[in-house]
Amino acid sequence: MIPWKELGRAEVPGEEQPLVLAQRGSEFAIRIGAVALMSSLAHGSEEALAELACTHIADRPEARVLIGGLGMGYTLAAALKHTAGTSRIVVAELLSSVVEWNRGPLAVLAGKPLTDPRVSVTIGDVADRISAKADAWDAILLDVDNGPDALTRPSNDRLYQPKGLHAASEALREGGVLGVWSVAPDPAFAKRLATAGFDVHEATVRARRTKGTRHVLWIATKVTRRRPRAR
Template structure:
């Protein structure tokens, strides 16, 4: 909904370029309309390049072009949203993602919970992996609450 893009833009310098792939035209429309102000209008920032396409196409076309790739697509390393997303979590998909990153580049993926088999697959693709447990949005000031996982996979 634009929050990750806004956060990246806020952290990065003025010469940064943030490439966004969004498959669903309605999500783009919402982020240009009713949701735009909630995330600070990240699609209006000149550093943002928006592609209304499947992120898989951008990953396959890249050749070590990216410093970082952030994926928040499914609830983990399972294609819950679209069957075609299975490729992203497969060894060929992870290998292509590894190749899309520059040396030292980072793949960050959100998950509803840990998945040890996926971490092993990331490592087989060549990544160094940290599994970071995080609290659900808004739960940091309360006791309890859901925990999620963000995999930080670095191209070594």
């Protein structure tokens, strides 16, 4: 068995455990402590997140898409594939080291998506980017953690709570879509999305497309419910 080799580590603001990048043969992993955050062997559901969400905005040639966070770049690569050549994609990534790793040893995994001229990267919390401007995005894709009920970074909870979902709704344009990745089902979260005014579609997808663990995606569309006109 080939042993794991640590390629890098990064301090996570507010957390005790660092984020670690490791390699074993051709396999790469990003972990926090003993918890796996991402493996290069299984990225089907990360790609499906972008594919399913971007299908909803396929009629928007100048779509603006916000992705949090970068990980190994698979969601970003899929968003590039499933939006028009005139779209713009902003990646909000908490850790500058992750961006460096994606420009270095991880670059080829997802086909060097950071080199695409449609992409820009901002270092920081995606929550700040969401609350910065209303009506700014056609799609917001959230894969910052293992899901609303499986956090490795407790402060990410604010993204999944009613206030965070309200902020996401405000940041989206009419008909825009919020896509959320999760390692497991979470009926309470699906309910919160609906309460926040989204039309919610829940999809179960395999980690390796046709096989592997089942992950859950919520594709939530912002709908403005018009008030009936006064008589």
